[in-house]
Amino acid sequence: MFGYYLDLALRSLKRTPILTGLMVLAIGLGIGASMTMLTVLHVMTDDPLPGRSAQLYTPHLDPLPLDHKRRGDSPDPTDDMTWPDAMALLKAHRAVRQAAMAGGSLLLRPARADLRPFYVAGRYATADFFALFGVPFERGSGWSAADDVAGAQVVVLSDTLARKLFGAADAVGQTVHLGEHDFRVVGVTADWAPKPLFYADQTGTQYSDADLFFLPLSVAVAQDLQTSGNRSGWVHGDDNSLTSANMTWLQYWAQLDTPAQVAAYRQYLVDYSAQQKALGRYQRPPTNAKLYGLMGWLAHENLVPDDVDLQLWLALGFLFVCMVNIVALLLAKFLRRTGEISVRRALGARRRDIFVQLGIESALIGVAGGALGLAIAQLGLWSIRQRPDDYAKLAQMDVPMLLGTLALAVAASVLAGLLPAWRACRVAPALQLKTT
Numbered sequence: 291m292f293g294y295y296l297d298l299a300l301r302s303l304k305r306t307p308i309l310t311g312l313m314v315l316a317i318g319l320g321i322g323a324s325m326t327m328l329t330v331l332h333v334m335t336d337d338p339l340p341g342r343s344a345q346l347y348t349p350h351l352d353p354l355p356l357d358h359k360r361r362g363d364s365p366d367p368t369d370d371m372t373w374p375d376a377m378a379l380l381k382a383h384r385a386v387r388q389a390a391m392a393g394g395s396l397l398l399r400p401a402r403a404d405l406r407p408f409y410v411a412g413r414y415a416t417a418d419f420f421a422l423f424g425v426p427f428e429r430g431s432g433w434s435a436a437d438d439v440a441g442a443q444v445v446v447l448s449d450t451l452a453r454k455l456f457g458a459a460d461a462v463g464q465t466v467h468l469g470e471h472d473f474r475v476v477g478v479t480a481d482w483a484p485k486p487l488f489y490a491d492q493t494g495t496q497y498s499d500a501d502l503f504f505l506p507l508s509v510a511v512a513q514d515l516q517t518s519g520n521r522s523g524w525v526h527g528d529d530n531s532l533t534s535a536n537m538t539w540l541q542y543w544a545q546l547d548t549p550a551q552v553a554a555y556r557q558y559l560v561d562y563s564a565q566q567k568a569l570g571r572y573q574r575p576p577t578n579a580k581l582y583g584l585m586g587w588l589a590h591e592n593l594v595p596d597d598v599d600l601q602l603w604l605a606l607g608f609l610f611v612c613m614v615n616i617v618a619l620l621l622a623k624f625l626r627r628t629g630e631i632s633v634r635r636a637l638g639a640r641r642r643d644i645f646v647q648l649g650i651e652s653a654l655i656g657v658a659g660g661a662l663g664l665a666i667a668q669l670g671l672w673s674i675r676q677r678p679d680d681y682a683k684l685a686q687m688d689v690p691m692l693l694g695t696l697a698l699a700v701a702a703s704v705l706a707g708l709l710p711a712w713r714a715c716r717v718a719p720a721l722q723l724k725t726t
Contacts, residue, residue, distance in 0.1 A: 299651035306623065310655065313619050317659030317706075320612030321699045322666025327602040329671060329691050333684040334497070334593065338484035342424050343584040345386075345545050347552065348489075349559050351375050352578035353535070353571065358524045366590075367578050370491055370520060370538035373511070375566075380416060384558050385544035386551070387422045390507055391415040392540050393490055393499075393518040399467040400455055410451060410468075411518065412503035413490075414510035420446075420479075422545055423489070428452075430462040430477030438508050445473035446504040452478045468503065469515055479504075485684055486593055488584060489543055491519035496593060497684055535571065556581045613706045616655075620710035624648055641715040648715075652707025653700050660699025667695060 303310045337343050352367035353375065371379075376390040392414050399407045419425070420432040433444045445466060452461035452475070464475045486496035510517070511532045523537035532539065546552045556579075563576035582590055667687065674685040687695075 314658045316612045318662030320609035321663025323605040324609045325667040325695045326670030327605045346584040350580045352574045356573045368538045371540045371542050373533045374535045376540045387418045388544040389416045389419040389422050390540050390542050395518045396468040410502045413501045414507045426480040428478045441508050443473050444476045446477040448502045451502040616706040624710045644715050648711035652703045656700035656703025660696040664695050
C-alpha cells in the first residue's frame with residue numbers, strides 16, 4: 291500500500307507545481323535558517339573531550355579580601371588560582387590526577403636559516419597534564435614529576451610546530467630556542483585542540499586557540515617566562531611575581547572517577563579554605579569554594595555569545611511562520627480535492643487510509659524542503675565562516691546535523707499536514723458526491 295500512496299502523492303504534487311514549489315521553498319527557508327544557527331550552537335556547546343569529560347573537574351577557591359570588588363559583583367570565586375594554592379592542592383594529591391597550568395607566548399628562534407623568529411602560543415603545565423586530558427602523542431612522551439621538581443629544560447611540541455621546525459626528521463632529542471633559553475624536545479603531540487579550549491583562562495578566544503608547545507610550569511616560574519591571559523592582583527605595591535599569594539593566574543584541573551571522590555574533594559576544598567581563613571589569609575566564607583565538572587564549567591562561563599542565542603530564537607520563529615504558511619497552503623490544497631477524496635471513500639477507503647495518503651504527501655514535501663534547507667544551511671554556515679568571530683571557523687555541519695536537518699524538515703512538514711489531513715478526512719462523502 292505504501293507504494294500506491296507514494297504514487298498518488300507524486301501525481302498530486304505534479305498536478306500543482308507552483309503550489310508545491312511554494313511549500314518546498316517555505317520549508318526550505320525555515321529549515322535552512324534554523325539549522326544554520328542550531329549547528330553553530332551545537333559546535334559551541336559540544337563536549338570537547340567525549341568519554342573523558344565526566345571525570346574532569348576544576349576547583350575554585352576564594353582568596354579575595356572582603357573589600358575587593360568582584361568583576362560584575364559576582365558572588366562566585368575567582369576563575370583562576372594563586373601559586374601557593376595550586377601548589378598546596380598538588381601536594382595534597384586528593385585526586386586521581388591533577389595539573390596546574392597557564393598560557394604562555396614565547397619568541398621562538400628556529401635553527402633553520404630560512405625561518406625567521408616568530409611567536410608561538412603554548413601551555414606551562416605540571417607533569418600530569420598529558421595523562422589527565424588524554425593528549426595523544428605522535429612520538430616520545432611528556433616529562434615526569436621528577437622533571438617538574440628538578441626544573442628540567444624540556445619541551446613537548448605539537449606536530450604542526452615540529453614539522454615546521456624540523457620537517458620530516460624526528461624532533462625528539464632536538465633542541466629549540468624559546469625565549470632566552472634552549473629546551474630539549476622530549477615528545478611530539480598529535481595536533482590536539484579541544485573546542486572550546488576549556489582548560490585555558492577565559493580570554494574570549496577558546497574556539498580559535500591551540501597550544502603549539504608545552505613546558506614545565508616550574509621552569510616558567512623559575513625563569514619568569516612570559517605568560518598570556520589574566521593576571522589579577524589585589525594588593526597595591528605587591529611584588530606581583532608569579533609566586534605571589536595575592537595574584538591569580540593559574541588554572542587547575544583534577545580527575546575524579548566516582549561520586550564519592552567528587553564529594554570528598556569538594557569537602558577538602560571547604561576544609562582547605564577554612565584552614566586558610568584560620569591562618570588569616572582568606573577572609574571570605576569557606577563555603578565559597580566551588581568544584582565544577584567540565585560541562586558544568588562551560589555552562590557557568592556562558593561561552594555562547596548573546597547574539598547567537600538571539601539569532602537562534604529568530605530562526606526558530608521564522609521556521610514557525612513558515613510552518614503556519616504551509617498549514618494554510620496544505621489546507622487549501624487538500625480541501626480542493628474533496629471530490630477525489632469522497633470518491634475514494636465511496637469505493638471503500640477508510641479515513642485512516644486517506645489520512646496516511648495525505649501524510650505521505652506532506653512527508654514528500656518535507657524531504658524536498660529538507661534538501662533545499664540543507665543547501666541553504668550550508669550557504670548560511672559558509673557566510674558565518676567569513677565572520678571574524680572566534681567561533682566562526684567551527685561552523686561546519688557534521689553527519690548528525692545533516693541527518694537532523696532532513697529529520698526536522700520531514701517532521702515539520704508532517705506536523706504541518708496533520709490539521710489539513712484531518713480536516714480533509716472529515717468531509718462528508720455523500721454531500722460531495724451529490725454535488726459532483
